[in-house]
Amino acid sequence: MAESVKRVRGVHDILPEDAHLWRFVEWIIHAVMATYGYQEIRTPVFESTELFIRGVGLETDIVNKEMYTFEDKGGKSLTLKPELTAPVVRAYVQNHLDREAPIARLYYLDSLFRQERPQKGRLRQFNQFGVEAIGSSHPEQDVEVIALAYDLCNLFEPEGLSIRLNTIGSTEGRANYLAQLQTALEPYAAELSELDQQRLRANPLRLFDSKSPATQALLDEKAPLISDYLTEEDRQNFNDVQDGLKALNIPFEHDPKLVRGLDYYTRTTFEITSQQLGAQDALCGGGRYDKLVSQLGGPDTPAVGFAAGMERLLLVAGDRLKEKITPRQPDVYLIVLSDDARTSALVRAQELRASGYTVILETLRRSTRAQFREANRVGAKAAVILGEEEMKTDTCTIKNMTSGDQQTVSPEQLSSALDAILHPPAEDASD
Ligand code: AMP
Numbered sequence: 001m002a003e004s005v006k007r008v009r010g011v012h013d014i015l016p017e018d019a020h021l022w023r024f025v026e027w028i029i030h031a032v033m034a035t036y037g038y039q040e041i042r043t044p045v046f047e048s049t050e051l052f053i054r055g056v057g058l059e060t061d062i063v064n065k066e067m068y069t070f071e072d073k074g075g076k077s078l079t080l081k082p083e084l085t086a087p088v089v090r091a092y093v094q095n096h097l098d099r100e101a102p103i104a105r106l107y108y109l110d111s112l113f114r115q116e117r118p119q120k121g122r123l124r125q126f127n128q129f130g131v132e133a134i135g136s137s138h139p140e141q142d143v144e145v146i147a148l149a150y151d152l153c154n155l156f157e158p159e160g161l162s163i164r165l166n167t168i169g170s171t172e173g174r175a176n177y178l179a180q181l182q183t184a185l186e187p188y189a190a191e192l193s194e195l196d197q198q199r200l201r202a203n204p205l206r207l208f209d210s211k212s213p214a215t216q217a218l219l220d221e222k223a224p225l226i227s228d229y230l231t232e233e234d235r236q237n238f239n240d241v242q243d244g245l246k247a248l249n250i251p252f253e254h255d256p257k258l259v260r261g262l263d264y265y266t267r268t269t270f271e272i273t274s275q276q277l278g279a280q281d282a283l284c285g286g287g288r289y290d291k292l293v294s295q296l297g298g299p300d301t302p303a304v305g306f307a308a309g310m311e312r313l314l315l316v317a318g319d320r321l322k323e324k325i326t327p328r329q330p331d332v333y334l335i336v337l338s339d340d341a342r343t344s345a346l347v348r349a350q351e352l353r354a355s356g357y358t359v360i361l362e363t364l365r366r367s368t369r370a371q372f373r374e375a376n377r378v379g380a381k382a383a384v385i386l387g388e389e390e391m392k393t394d395t396c397t398i399k400n401m402t403s404g405d406q407q408t409v410s411p412e413q414l415s416s417a418l419d420a421i422l423h424p425p426a427e428d429a430s431d
Pocket of ligand 1: 083121127310
């Protein structure tokens with residue numbers, strides 16, 4: 001046998017036994033998004049590398065270290081998408097969605113790619129669902145987005161779910177803070193990595209995105225808090241967001257250190273974590289990004305969104321959900337007992353499927369015993385049997401796989417006989 005080719009590091013296969021769980025979770029996400037009036041958007045797997053440089057920023061870990069970037073045969077630099085906000089905003093701008101409606105409530109469920117060091121809960125290809133609400137600058141929009149994220153995460157009943165909330169103010173109010181941050185950290189520059197030193201010089205806010213524990217510890221200890229530098233309007237806005245969440249009984253904690261370091265982020269930032277996750281405890285991250293649409297060439301348009309990790313959600317909820325949902329069992333296993341029945345079996349299976357039944361057809365030409373064993377293994381509720389006798393009399397035999405009862409019927413009677421097996425009359429409780 002030839003040597004097999006293995007999966008590359010940091011990616012995973014979703015095998016059939018898990019795929020139905022994924023479909024179930026995806027179905028819930030689609031349904032909840034619909035109740036909030038969000039519409040699905042799908043963007044290409046790869047984009048021009050420039051989109052992420054402009055839309056995420058060169059000094060971020062994502063762009064600096066983690067992108068899967070390659071040149072196509074025409075020499076154009078392309079990148080597998082490492083995050084989904086920039087592609088969605090690119091699509092919003094390019095397709096002039098602003099002209100179609102004053103607000104675009106968009107959601108996605110998609111794969112993304114980052115060349116990170118793989119570990120539990122951290123993959124190189126993973127899936128996120130999230131929303132981008134583009135058009136409103138008002139606090140009730142932030143509340144709606146946080147409520148939606150919380151609702152969705154909460155539905156899957158993770159343990160120790162909590163929301164951390166902060167505001168990083170508007171860009172106008174931030175200049176003073178940046179200067180103070182730089183001054184406070186400058187004396188410790190030598191302790192930082194090359195990249196973090198560069199961030200300190202160019203835009204110290206981006207230090208908050210650093211994955212270096214040393215940098216994070218320094219920020220914890222020495223960085224001034226952005227909350228001390230907010231404008232009156234920013235403060236009012238933050239109060240309104242908090243009041244909205246309280247009115248909805250959504251629990252949250254103000255974490256003055258929750259800062260997102262990208263230029264286009266403004267005001268609200270939030271994160272939802274679950275204690276069940278351990279080291280990589282973030283289920284969902286989000287916030288307001290009023291400057292991104294214009295930064296990517298669109299009209300000046302405020303926006304707010306979140307992204308949540310599907311794999312992490314399944315880490316916290318998968319086992320419990322698996323117990324609750326059973327994969328759909330086939331209605332019919334079509335057993336073929338003679339050579340002359342093979343073509344009729346193909347035709348009969350197709351007719352039954354067209355009538356809405358799920359049918360598995362024997363294609364391995366196994367013994368009678370082996371075929372019945374297989375019908376049991378796949379959990380078929382009925383077996384339809386075609387053999388020499390049935391061919392001669394133009395009939396089929398149906399076996400109720402639960403009771404073992406068997407009867408021979410004409411092709412016209414097949415459907416009603418099957419229905420009697422698949423939907424037995426409910427037992428009368430008064431008997
Ligand atoms: P981010 O886009 O980095 O803000 O991440 C948003 C969410 O995606 C996180 O809260 C995680 O749930 C998930 N996530 C981020 N990076 C990874 C990864 N490498 N593997 C699996 N899930 C991830």
